[in-house]
Structure formats: structure tokens, C-alpha cells
Amino acid sequence: MRHIISILIENESGALSRVAGLFSARGYNIESLTVAPTEDPSLSRMTILTSGSDEVLEQITKQLNKLIDVVKVVDLSEAAHVERELMLIKVRATGKDREEMKRMADIFRGRIIDVTEATYVIELTGAGAKLDSFIAGIDAGLILETVRTGVCGIGRGDRILKV
Amino acid sequence: MMISGAEIVIRCLQEEKVDCVFGYPGGSVLHIYDALFKQDQVKHILVRHEQAAVHAADAFSRSSQKVGVALVTSGPGVTNTVTGIATAYMDSIPMVVLTGQVPSFYIGQDAFQECDTVGITRPCVKHNFLVKDVKDLALTIKKAFHIAATGRPGPVVVDIPKDITAQMCEFEYPKSIQMRSYNPVVKGHLGQIKKAVQILKEAKRPIIYTGGGVILSDAAQKLTELAHKLNFPVTNTLMGLGGYPATDRQFVGMLGMHGTFEANNAMHYSDVILAIGARFDDRVIGNPEHFGEEKRRVIHIDIDPSSISKRVKVDVPIVGNVNDVLDEILKLMDADFKTDPDVANWWKQIDEWRSRDSLRYTQSEHIMPQFVMEKLYEVTNGEAFVTSDVGQHQMFAAQYYKFDKPRRWINSGGLGTMGVGLPYGMGVLMAHPDAQVACVTGEGSIQMCIQELSTCKQYGFPIKIINLNNGMLGMVRQWQEMFYSKRYSQSYVTSLPDFVKLAEAYGHVGMKIEKPEDVEPALRKAFTEHKNDLVFMDFIIDPGANVFPMVAAGKGLTEMILAEDL
Ligand SMILES: Cc1cc2nc3c(=O)[nH]c(=O)nc-3n(C[C@H](O)[C@H](O)[C@H](O)COP(=O)(O)OP(=O)(O)OC[C@H]3O[C@@H](n4cnc5c(N)ncnc54)[C@H](O)[C@@H]3O)c2cc1C
Numbered sequence: 001m002r003h004i005i006s007i008l009i010e011n012e013s014g015a016l017s018r019v020a021g022l023f024s025a026r027g028y029n030i031e032s033l034t035v036a037p038t039e040d041p042s043l044s045r046m047t048i049l050t051s052g053s054d055e056v057l058e059q060i061t062k063q064l065n066k067l068i069d070v071v072k073v074v075d076l077s078e079a080a081h082v083e084r085e086l087m088l089i090k091v092r093a094t095g096k097d098r099e100e101m102k103r104m105a106d107i108f109r110g111r112i113i114d115v116t117e118a119t120y121v122i123e124l125t126g127a128g129a130k131l132d133s134f135i136a137g138i139d140a141g142l143i144l145e146t147v148r149t150g151v152c153g154i155g156r157g158d159r160i161l162k163v
Numbered sequence: 164m165m166i167s168g169a170e171i172v173i174r175c176l177q178e179e180k181v182d183c184v185f186g187y188p189g190g191s192v193l194h195i196y197d198a199l200f201k202q203d204q205v206k207h208i209l210v211r212h213e214q215a216a217v218h219a220a221d222a223f224s225r226s227s228q229k230v231g232v233a234l235v236t237s238g239p240g241v242t243n244t245v246t247g248i249a250t251a252y253m254d255s256i257p258m259v260v261l262t263g264q265v266p267s268f269y270i271g272q273d274a275f276q277e278c279d280t281v282g283i284t285r286p287c288v289k290h291n292f293l294v295k296d297v298k299d300l301a302l303t304i305k306k307a308f309h310i311a312a313t314g315r316p317g318p319v320v321v322d323i324p325k326d327i328t329a330q331m332c333e334f335e336y337p338k339s340i341q342m343r344s345y346n347p348v349v350k351g352h353l354g355q356i357k358k359a360v361q362i363l364k365e366a367k368r369p370i371i372y373t374g375g376g377v378i379l380s381d382a383a384q385k386l387t388e389l390a391h392k393l394n395f396p397v398t399n400t401l402m403g404l405g406g407y408p409a410t411d412r413q414f415v416g417m418l419g420m421h422g423t424f425e426a427n428n429a430m431h432y433s434d435v436i437l438a439i440g441a442r443f444d445d446r447v448i449g450n451p452e453h454f455g456e457e458k459r460r461v462i463h464i465d466i467d468p469s470s471i472s473k474r475v476k477v478d479v480p481i482v483g484n485v486n487d488v489l490d491e492i493l494k495l496m497d498a499d500f501k502t503d504p505d506v507a508n509w510w511k512q513i514d515e516w517r518s519r520d521s522l523r524y525t526q527s528e529h530i531m532p533q534f535v536m537e538k539l540y541e542v543t544n545g546e547a548f549v550t551s552d553v554g555q556h557q558m559f560a561a562q563y564y565k566f567d568k569p570r571r572w573i574n575s576g577g578l579g580t581m582g583v584g585l586p587y588g589m590g591v592l593m594a595h596p597d598a599q600v601a602c603v604t605g606e607g608s609i610q611m612c613i614q615e616l617s618t619c620k621q622y623g624f625p626i627k628i629i630n631l632n633n634g635m636l637g638m639v640r641q642w643q644e645m646f647y648s649k650r651y652s653q654s655y656v657t658s659l660p661d662f663v664k665l666a667e668a669y670g671h672v673g674m675k676i677e678k679p680e681d682v683e684p685a686l687r688k689a690f691t692e693h694k695n696d697l698v699f700m701d702f703i704i705d706p707g708a709n710v711f712p713m714v715a716a717g718k719g720l721t722e723m724i725l726a727e728d729l
């Protein structure tokens with residue numbers, strides 16, 4: 001099962017390596033990991049996309065909570081939440097492909113944020129699956145480079161992760 | 164008043180009532196050693212290898228419940244401590260390791276004796292810190308002691324760059340500490356505790372299974388009270404020995420890979436397990452599928468939620484400190500609390516298992532290791548602190564020395580580190596200067612920290628080394644004999660030193676004991692006439708002796724190989 005784990009963690013040097021080290025040492029998988037400070041600069045918010053059985057997920061949350069720097073942990077995917085990922089994708093945009101790329105970007109509500117004679121950089125946000133389908137939807141030979149942030153997510157409504 | 168970072172370190176130790184530190188100096192900690200020199204409240208024990216400093220600090224803690232402290236220099240000083248830190252971590256031992264680091268402005272430049280201490284130790288500490296500002300030093304050390312000793316205990320490393328030990332700063336030691344990210348649970352959930360008490364009432368084939376958590380929480384007395392009230396059988400893990408009096412009728416022995424026939428059967432066929440501060444280790448439950456074949460209800464008290472339902476599904480999890488939770492349970496057991504009458508039949512069954520006498524062994528013309536342990540028990544009246552190394556001798560000590568009190572059995576269970584025995588003895592003696600200390604070891608293990616004989620001379624540690632010398636890496640040989648068709652690959656130790664001469668070379672007393680009838684007199688002599696000497700007793704034992712019962716890897720707990728089967 002796919003799970004999105006949100007972590008509030010002290011914004012200390014080495015905090016990231018503690019979390020990453022925990023996952024590798026215990027053989028949990030990380031599909032993506034994002035981290036940045038919150039509105040309170042002493043805290044960072046980390047989002048980890050992982051997968052595993054219920055037992056494994058129970059251990060992941062317990063082990064994360066055990067880390068001294070971790071303030072709070074929630075499994076976002078346990079209840080209503082929204083998730084987004086940002087992708088920047090550089091594609092070849094020449095001849096008839098130029099028009100086609102623009103059209104695809106529009107369909108996916110992407111924005112072209114850099115233009116040269118031969119290339120576009122397209123910015124896309126959405127759930128991971130949407131970004132996947134954009135990639136699947138264009139000619140693979142035209143993709144020059146992709147960069148994705150990994151999932152970040154937040155609970156809906158009253159579900160708030162705060163100290 | 165402004166004082167230096169080095170002085171702050173020492174003042175912090177004084178504030179924490181640390182009376183001894185085990186360590187080894189070097190460039191990065193010279194300021195700290197200088198500050199140490201100028202006072203006499205904190206004693207320093209100079210070891211011969213940093214690994215031993217950490218083991219000794221670890222045993223200081225195991226035997227006394229105080230936090231052990233080690234102090235080492237950067238680079239190789241730190242890397243030498245890693246085995247010791249990992250050993251303490253696996254057994255949840257509270258400890259603070261202070262490590263020197265190259266000056267902060269050199270960090271990252273591959274400076275002389277630089278290593279990434281925080282990175283290297285991260286996976287085997289409860290937490291670690293790199294101090295970046297002298298203003299944070301006192302608070303960081305305060306946090307280190309707090310984290311080490313509370314919740315599920317563990318080692319904490321504080322890495323201190325040399326320049327910070329030279330900088331001047333006001334000193335103020337925080338009285339208390341608040342961390343928003345660290346608040347271990349102490350009291351158990353009352354609803355869960357009530358459920359547990361109800362289940363205990365209904366149990367027909369109960370077992371109380373306890374581990375290191377009982378020792379760490381100093382709950383031996385309460386456990387005994389509870390067990391007596393319930394009249395349930397009690398088994399201990401290797402780490403839990405002494406948490407319940409081994410000479411008590413309700414004690415069925417250690418369980419697990421080398422547990423007794425009665426303990427393993429009682430655990431397997433129980434209908435209710437009350438697990439207390441024990442973590443269902445793979446050496447304890449054997450094959451988990453086999454273990455899961457019996458239906459039973461499990462109550463699990465542990466301060467670390469991640470120990471619960473990790474390897475065995477738990478029905479009633481109780482997160483909390485053993486001592487507090489047992490208090491609550493005892494309170495809920497009012498005057499008319501009654502257990503199920505069927506427990507009497509369960510006892511009949513247990514006594515039947517017991518009558519197999521699974522620890523029976525046959526004497527031979529050689530000295531049997533079990534016999535040495537029995538005699539050691541007699542000669543010391545069961546009152547000694549027994550430190551152990553790792554191997555067959557460790558299991559013999561665990562099986563045949565009946566520990567009635569907690570913190571007397573000092574060994575490495577989780578990591579199984581050969582070489583701990585001798586430095587463990589040093590740590591125990593710093594905590595209990597007048598205690599009888601026996602270090603049960605093998606000719607393989609003792610050589611892993613043998614250099615500490617020198618430390619023992621310097622400080623007059625009168626450890627009695629019981630070397631069960633089989634000329635083999637016995638535990639390895641046993642597996643090879645049983646599971647590798649006797650292909651004894653690299654398990655035979657040749658070119659052993661003459662241990663008697665070796666002991667004498669270090670200025671100690673050496674004895675070689677080769678005949679069964681000499682065992683007891685030699686032990687008596689060591690513990691009386693040589694009370695104040697370190698005595699290296701080289702017992703030449705039956706090289707073929709094996710540890711039984713044994714649950715082979717992958718087998719179920721009841722599928723034991725017994726000595727009588729062979
Ligand atoms: C050669 C060899 C053979 C071995 N054979 C055996 C064997 O036959 N049988 C055996 O049992 N072991 C054996 N071991 C040891 C085994 O590897 C484990 O170390 C041991 O079983 C673990 O003991 P434990 O479950 O008591 O856990 P520990 O490692 O002692 O853990 C303690 C538990 O208590 C919890 N705790 C700590 N403090 C508190 C508190 N204040 N309140 C509540 N909970 C707390 C912790 O969170 C943890 O879950 C062997 C080791 C070696 C080296």
C-alpha cells in the first residue's frame with residue numbers, strides 16, 4: 001500500500017540524515033522525500049512517500065517517532081488529504097512538435113516557463129499520477145530532462161499537523 | 164564568571180554527579196584532560212583501548228543504574244568506540260560518550276584525526292550531537308544525560324570540537340529540561356491495564372515473560388510481588404536474568420535458543436503471555452510461524468511502542484515504564500482477585516516438563532564447564548557480579564549461575580560482543596568497589612580486550628577471570644559440529660598464550676586448573692586468599708562440551724535438541 005508520511009522535525013543539521021538513515025537501515029523504501037522549513041523556521045516539514053504492509057507502516061511511524069528530533073508524525077493517507085507534486089520537464093520543441101507540446105501543456109494545465117528556439121521547459125503540478133500521464137502522453141524521444149519534487153501533502157479541513 | 168569550554172564539560176559532569184569517567188586522551192581532548200587534571204571530583208580511569216572505555220562505562224551503568232561516561236579523542240579514538248556504543252545500544256544501556264573533534268573551522272577538510280563522528284555513530288546511538296557553539300555546550304550535555312537515561316535508555320554521543328573547549332563562556336547548568344520533540348510515556352493507559360488484569364484472571368495456562376526492561380526500570384521487587392500474587396510461572400530472557408529470583412519455585416529458567424525445556428514449552432503452550440520489558444527477540448521465540456501456531460493472548464508492557472507488535476502480534480499493548488505499570492496492575496488486584504483454578508493443572512504440566520531436568524550434564528574425566536559454573540555459584544554464595552564474554556561460556560554462566568538479584572549479570576545480549584567481559588568487570592568495580600566480580604570468558608573472547616589486564620593492575624581491580632578454555636571458538640564449533648557435518652572451519656584456536664605467565668607478566672596471579680577435583684579449591688583460594696588480587700583462572704575444560712538445550716536456527720521453540728537426545 002502507498003502511504004504519505006508527514007513529519008514535523010526540528011530544523012537541526014543532520015535531521016534529514018537521521019530520517020534517511022532510519023529508512024535505509026531498516027529496509028523501508030522511500031519513493032520520494034521532500035523537506036523544507038515551515039512558517040516556524042525552527043521546524044521542518046518532511047513528506048515521505050513510501051509503501052508497505054500495515055505492519056511495516058506501523059513500524060515506520062513508531063520508529064520515526066522514536067527519533068529524538070521528530071516532533072510529530074502522521075500518515076496523511078489514512079484520511080482525506082490533498083497531495084501535489086511539481087515537475088519541471090524540458091522537451092524538444094521544434095517543427096510540428098512545438099505546437100503539440102504547447103497543446104499538451106495546456107491540456108494538463110502546465111505552464112511553459114522557459115523558451116528557446118528548440119526547447120520548452122514546462123512546469124506541471126498535480127498528483128504524481130497526473131505527472132506520470134503527462135510523461136506517458138508525450139513522445140519519449142522528445143524529453144530532454146525531467147525533475148520532480150516528490151510528493152508533498154496536507155490533510156483536508158480540520159486535520160492539522162502543528163506543534 | 165567566564166570559564167573555558169573544557170571546564171564547562173567537567174562542571175557538567177560534576178553537576179550530573181558523575182564520579183568516574185573511562186577514557187583515553189588525545190589531541191582533540193587535551194583541553195578537557197587539562198581541566199580534568201585540575202579537580203578531583205571526577206575520577207578518570209585510563210583504559211588501554213577506547214573500546215574498553217565504552218564497555219566499562221556501559222557496565223558501570225548496567226550494574227548501578229547510573230549513567231556511565233566515556234571520554235575519547237577524535238578520529239581513531241572515536242572509531243575505536245563504535246563496537247562499545249553499538250553494544251550498549253542493542254541492550255538499551257544509558258551512557259554518555261564525549262568525543263573530541265577537530266577544531267570546528269577544520270571540519271570537512273580531512274583534517275588530522277578528523278572523522279564524521281555524528282555520521283559514523285548515528286545508527287547505533289539513541290541520539291548524538293555536534294556542539295557548534297560554546298554557549299550550547301552545557302545545555303547539550305544536559306540533554307545528553309536526559310536522553311540517555313529516560314524513556315528507553317541508550318547511548319548518546321556528544322562531539323565537541325577542540326576550539327570550543329578553549330572558548331570562554333558563562334557557565335550555568337540547566338536545572339531541568341523541556342524538549343517538545345521528546346516526551347517518553349511513563350504511565351500506562353489505565354483502560355489497557357484494566358483489560359490486562361481481566362485477562363490475567365481468565366488465564367488458564369499463563370506465563371510471565373520478562374526481559375531487560377525489568378532490570379532497566381528497577382522493577383524486580385514489584386515483579387516478584389506480582390508473580391507471587393498470581394502464582395504464575397516466570398521466565399526471563401538472557402537480558403532479564405536477575406529480574407526475578409532464579410531460586411524461586413515459580414522460576415522456570417531462561418527461555419529461548421538455550422532456554423530450559425520447561426520455559427520453552429510453557430511459553431509455547433501458554434494461553435496468556437504477560438510480556439514485561441522484553442522484545443520477542445529471534446533468539447527467544449524461535450521460528451515465528453511455529454510460535455504463531457498456538458492461539459494465545461499477549462499482554463505487552465514496554466516503554467518503547469516500537470517493541471510492541473514488532474515480531475509478535477500483541478492483543479493488549481501497554482506503553483509505559485514497567486515500574487509504574489506494575490504498580491497500577493497491583494493496585495487493581497483487590498482482595499477478592501482470583502486467578503483461574505485451572506492454573507493448578509498448568510503447574511502440574513510444568514512440573515512434568517521440569518522433571519526432564521534439561522540442564523543435566525554428564526561429568527567426564529575433563530572439567531565440565533557447567534561444573535565450574537555450579538562451583539562458582541557455590542563459592543560466591545550466588546552473590547557475585549558475573550560479567551561474561553560471548554560464546555558457550557556465556558550460556559553456561561546464564562544457565563548455571565542462579566541470579567537472585569538484578570544488575571548482577573552483566574553481558575552483551577543483543578550485539579553479542581566478544582571482548583566485553585574484562586572491561587565489564589572494571590566498570591562493575593567502579594560502581595561497586597567492594598563487590599566480588601567474576602568474569603566468565605573463553606580463550607577466544609578474553610583475547611579481544613586482553614590489554615585491559617594492564618588497566619586492572621593500575622587501578623587494582625581484583626577481577627576473578629574464569630577462563631573456560633576449550634581451545635576452540637566453542638560456540639562456532641558447536642554449530643559446525645551440528646549443522647556443518649563437523650567441518651571445523653577456523654574454529655580451532657592454536658598458539659594460545661600461557662595464560663598463567665601472561666597474567667603474571669601483567670603483575671597478576673595466574674592459575675591453571677586441569678582436574679575436576681581442583682576446581683572448587685582453586686575458586687575458594689581465588690576468592691579468599693587472593694580476594695584483593697586479579698586472578699586469571701585458566702580452566703582447561705572438555706573441548707567437546709556443548710550447550711543444551713538448543714533450538715536450532717529456524718526451528719520452533721519446542722523443537723529443542725536436548726543433551727539426552729545425543
Ligand atoms: C550467544 C548468544 C545466545 C543467546 N541466546 C539467548 C537465549 O537462549 N535466550 C534469550 O533470551 N536470549 C538469548 N540471547 C540474547 C538475545 O540476543 C537478546 O539480546 C535478548 O533475548 C533480548 O532480551 P530482551 O527481550 O529482554 O530485550 P532487551 O534488549 O533487554 O530490551 C529491553 C526491552 O525492554 C524495554 N524497556 C527498557 N526500559 C524499559 C522500562 N523502563 N519500562 C518498560 N520497558 C522498558 C525496551 O524498550 C526493550 O523492548 C543470546 C545472545 C547471545 C550472544
Ligand SMILES: Cc1ncc(C[n+]2csc(CCOP(=O)(O)OP(=O)(O)O)c2C)c(N)n1
Binds near residue numbers: 557
Ligand atoms: C567480536 C565478535 N566476533 C565474532 C563473534 C562470533 N562468535 C560468537 S561466539 C564465538 C566464539 C567464542 O569463543 P570463546 O570466547 O573461546 O568462547 P567459547 O564459545 O569457546 O566458550 C564467536 C567467534 C562475536 N560474537 N563477536
Ligand SMILES: [Mg+2]
Binds near residue numbers: 606632635
Ligand atoms: Mg573457547
